[in-house]
Amino acid sequence: SLLAGILWCGHCNHKLVGSYCCKQLPTHAYYRPIYRCYNGSTDAKECNGQTIYSAKKIEAAVLEIVHDYFRSFQTSVDTVWKEQARRQMRSKTQAQVREHERNLEKLQKQQKALQKEVLKSLTGESGFDTDMLQSMLADNKAELEACEAALLECQKEKENEEARLQYLSNQYQHIRDWAEVFDDASIEEKKMIISRIIERI
Numbered sequence: 001s002l003l004a005g006i007l008w009c010g011h012c013n014h015k016l017v018g019s020y021c022c023k024q025l026p027t028h029a030y031y032r033p034i035y036r037c038y039n040g041s042t043d044a045k046e047c048n049g050q051t052i053y054s055a056k057k058i059e060a061a062v063l064e065i066v067h068d069y070f071r072s073f074q075t076s077v078d079t080v081w082k083e084q085a086r087r088q089m090r091s092k093t094q095a096q097v098r099e100h101e102r103n104l105e106k107l108q109k110q111q112k113a114l115q116k117e118v119l120k121s122l123t124g125e126s127g128f129d130t131d132m133l134q135s136m137l138a139d140n141k142a143e144l145e146a147c148e149a150a151l152l153e154c155q156k157e158k159e160n161e162e163a164r165l166q167y168l169s170n171q172y173q174h175i176r177d178w179a180e181v182f183d184d185a186s187i188e189e190k191k192m193i194i195s196r197i198i199e200r201i
Contacts, residue, residue: 001018001019001033001035001055002055002059002062002187002190002191002194003016003018003035003055003058003059003191003194003201004017004018004191005191005195006194006195006198006199006200006201007201008201009037009039009047009049011037011047011048011049012037012039012046012047012049014037014038014039014047016035016036016038016053017035017036017038018034018035018036018055019035020033021034021052032055032056033055033056034052034053034054034055035052035053035055035058036051036052036053037049037050037051037052037053062198062201066182066197066198070175070178070179071179082165082169085165086161089157089161089164089165090158090161093157093158096150096154097154100151100154101151103143103147104147104148104151107140107143108144110140111137111140111141111144114133114136114140115137117133118130118133118137121133175197178193178196178197
């Protein structure tokens with residue numbers, strides 16, 4: 001079945017299985033492809049949704065969406081797509097940098113306040129226990145290191161922007177290639193292509 005493995009029942013949230021509806025008519029044998037909810041066809045599972053779905057109707061609807069998706073790729077301009085991807089990457093990275101910088105500033109202020117409190121505790125002016133303050137300082141240091149590492153990672157992502165764009169461009173080209181061969185592909189190839197672009201239906 002074309003959509004086996006990615007088609008799920010909307011009522012019980014379990015996978016549908018591909019099957020056939022078979023009948024022996026007086027003049028000929030009749031069968032049609034279907035998708036069946038196993039839970040719905042087994043009383044013990046108590047799925048109150050539809051049990052049998054026409055494979056022809058479901059596959060036609062899904063294939064129309066897939067063709068629309070491919071058409072949108074075939075009519076795209078590579079340079080426009082790359083610029084959009086670049087802007088999205090930079091926007092995401094900049095947002096992460098701002099968030100990490102805010103956290104870093106907050107942690108640095110917290111560290112200074114804790115250090116002052118430790119000094120007060122050593123002279124008996126603080127109401128906090130010295131061991132507790134030392135533990136809080138250690139936690140603060142660990143958080144600071146994690147925040148600084150995250151900032152460094154953001155910087156690396158920014159520096160590797162072109163490499164990431166090239167990777168995405170390669171994936172983009174794969175999908176364009178799929179669009180060109182999809183209609184003439186075998187059922188197994190179509191299943192592979194659909195499962196790569198659609199995780200779950």
